Structure formats: structure tokens, C-alpha cells
Amino acid sequence: MTDRKRTAIKAYQNAGFLNSKDGRELRILAEYLEPKSRFDYHKIDDTIVFMGSARIKSREDAEHMLREAKGEKEKERAQMALKMSAHYEAARELAARLTVWSKALNQEERRFVVCTGGGPGIMEAANRGAAEAKGMNVGLTISLPIEEFDNQYITRELAFHFHYFFMRKFWFTYLAKAVIVFPGGYGTLDELFELLTLVQTRKMTKPLPIVLFGTEYWREVINFDALARHGMINPVDIELVHRTDSVDDAYEWIVHQLAEKALGQPGAML
Numbered sequence: 001m002t003d004r005k006r007t008a009i010k011a012y013q014n015a016g017f018l019n020s021k022d023g024r025e026l027r028i029l030a031e032y033l034e035p036k037s038r039f040d041y042h043k044i045d046d047t048i049v050f051m052g053s054a055r056i057k058s059r060e061d062a063e064h065m066l067r068e069a070k071g072e073k074e075k076e077r078a079q080m081a082l083k084m085s086a087h088y089e090a091a092r093e094l095a096a097r098l099t100v101w102s103k104a105l106n107q108e109e110r111r112f113v114v115c116t117g118g119g120p121g122i123m124e125a126a127n128r129g130a131a132e133a134k135g136m137n138v139g140l141t142i143s144l145p146i147e148e149f150d151n152q153y154i155t156r157e158l159a160f161h162f163h164y165f166f167m168r169k170f171w172f173t174y175l176a177k178a179v180i181v182f183p184g185g186y187g188t189l190d191e192l193f194e195l196l197t198l199v200q201t202r203k204m205t206k207p208l209p210i211v212l213f214g215t216e217y218w219r220e221v222i223n224f225d226a227l228a229r230h231g232m233i234n235p236v237d238i239e240l241v242h243r244t245d246s247v248d249d250a251y252e253w254i255v256h257q258l259a260e261k262a263l264g265q266p267g268a269m270l
Contacts, residue, residue, distance in 0.1 A: 031167035035160050039175070042157060045109035046262070047138060047175040048098055048254070050091055051191050052122025052182030052213075054149075058092075059085040087182045087214055088125040094180065094213075094247050095129030095137075101255060103135055105263075112177060112258060113138055117168075118159065119149045122182045127153035140168050169194065177262045178209045178254050181241075183217040199240055200233070209257035210241045211250050218243065 017023050057065065062085040066078035095114045102112040114130035116123035118139025130137035131153040139154030141161050150159055162168040173195065181192050198204040212218045227233045244250050 028164060028167060031162055031164055032170070035171055038157065038160075042136065043109045044113050044136075044138070044158070044175065045107070045111050046177040047113050047115035048102075049172055049176045049179045050095060050114060050116045050122060050126035050182070051179065051184060051188050052087065052091065053084075053184035053188060054117075054119045054121040054123060055185070056084050056088050056121040056125075056183065057081050058088045058125070061085070084183065087122065090213065090247050091122050091125035091180075091182055092129035092132075094250055095126040096133040097129075097247070097251050098254065099130045099133035099135035099137070101251075103133070110136060112262075113158075115140065115172070115175065116154075117141065117172075117187075118151065118154055120151055122184065124151035124153060127151055131155070140171055142168050173198065173204070176208060177206070178211070178258060180211045180213055180250065180254070183214045183221075189221075196237075196240055200237055207257070207261040209254060209261075211254065212241045212243045213245070213250060215243050215245050 011017065018026060059082070062078065062082040065081055066075070069075040069078040098112065099114055102110075105111050113136055114126055115138035116126045118127070118141035123139070127137050127139060128151070136155045136158060137153070138158045139150060139160065141149045141159070142165060143161065143163050150161075160168075160171070169191065172191065179195060181188060192210075195204075195208065195210060199208055199210070224233070224238045228235045228238055242250075242253055244253070
């Protein structure tokens with residue numbers, strides 16, 4: 001009887017149960033409640049989400065890659081990496097500038113905190129820019145079968161690690177007041193189109209300014225005009241995104257949108 005009491009495990013401490021299919025609902029709920037608890041504790045009111053490829057390198061890394069390249073194929077890849085590194089540096093600068101702006105709002109809550117998927121590439125660039133501006137920033141990483149993933153610039157207390165993609169997407173969407181999408185692959189496209197669908201169908205009622213950064217890339221990868229021409233979207237749906245290649249333009253447009261629609265300051269250009 002005594003031995004049985006010593007070895008008994010409380011249900012909420014039973015790792016075998018919590019990690020089984022019967023514990024799935026609890027795991028899903030945990031990926032809602034645990035992040036919510038941390039966001040509430042640190043008074044994170046809302047975020048500016050940066051999305052983009054994990055493969056894009058910093059200018060320094062791309063230049064090193066080019067110096068070390070051997071053979072034509074390696075040189076071509078390195079040259080493309082160097083070209084795309086401009087987006088890393090743009091994300092880094094834009095995140096820093098938006099962080100400086102948000103810190104100057106003097107709100108009790110932390111408003112418009114930079115948030116990313118927490119990985120390398122564009123995500124690292126945005127976390128890095130926010131950290132360099134001495135601002136708190138969020139990383140929502142995901143468990144993958146490849147080695148991943150956290151970058152070193154995420155605020156330690158706001159580094160989250162998800163198992164379920166849909167719960168990670170929930171936190172991207174729920175807190176976002178603006179989204180900036182840099183060039184990316186399947187994951188970035190998935191996130192972009194889910195947001196566009198929510199806005200288009202008005203399942204998301206809050207204003208959500210969306211920037212597509214890198215007009216050459218997006219023009220080649222997604223033909224929005226063709227979607228409208230074939231009757232798959234309304235022409236007005238093309239205007240759900242703001243396209244730019246300029247950090248200045250992206251910054252001014254986002255700040256204007258947030259000041260007008262999220263801060264209750266119509267027409268303000270802070």
C-alpha cells in the first residue's frame with residue numbers, strides 16, 4: 001500500500017499521458033494559455049509581424065559565401081545570396097526604426113512589438129534590428145524535423161516554441177496590428193495567403209495593414225493581376241497589400257496606418 005502511494009503519478013504530471021493522443025487537447029490548450037500568460041505578464045498589447053525566408057543571409061555572410069565560392073554554380077548561388085541579402089538588411093533597419101517609434105509612444109502597455117517566426121534569415125534580421133534598438137521582441141518558433149531554429153536576438157522571456165503550426169499562426173494573427181512580408185518560400189506563402197483570406201472574407205474584423213517588400217520578387221512569384229483577370233479575386237482585393245522596395249516608404253506607410261487605425265490619431269504621421 002505504501003509503495004503504491006509512492007509511485008502514484010498525478011494526471012497533470014503523467015508525461016506518458018500528456019504526450020499521448022489522448023492528451024492532445026491539453027497540449028493544444030497549453031500552446032494557447034502558456035503564451036497568453038507570458039504576453040499578459042510582459043504587457044504585450046500588440047505586434048508588428050515580420051515574415052520571410054529563413055534562407056536569406058546577412059550581407060556579411062553573403063559576401064563571405066561569395067569569397068569562398070568555387071565553380072560557376074557556387075558563384076551563381078553566392079551572387080544570388082548577396083543580391084537577396086539586401087532584404088535582410090532592409091528588415092533589420094525597418095524593425096529597428098519601428099521599435100524606436102513604438103518605444104516613444106509612452107504607453108503603459110508595450111505597443112507594436114516586433115514579432116517573427118524566431119528563426120534565421122528575415123526573422124533573425126527583424127529580431128536583430130529590434131534588439132539593436134533596445135526593444136523587446138518576440139520569436140514564435142516551431143518544432144521541425146530539421147535542426148532549428150531560435151536566433152540569438154529574441155528577447156529571452158518572449159521566445160516561444162510551438163508544436164502545432166495552427167497555434168503558432170494563431171499567435172501571429174491574434175496580436176498583429178501590421179504585417180510585413182519579405183521574400184520567402186512555402187512557409188511564407190502559406191502565412192501570407194492565410195492572412196489575405198482572413199482579411200478578404202472579413203473573418204478578421206480589425207484593420208491589418210500588409211506590406212509586400214520586394215516588388216520584383218513578388219511580381220514574379222504571385223501574379224495578382226492574373227487572379228483578378230481570371231475572376232478568382234475581385235480587382236479591389238489586389239489592394240489588400242501595399243508593395244514597396246523602400247524602407248522609408250514601408251516605415252511611413254505602416255506608421256500612418258497604425259496611427260490612424262490603431263492609435264486613434266486620424267491622419268497622423270508620427
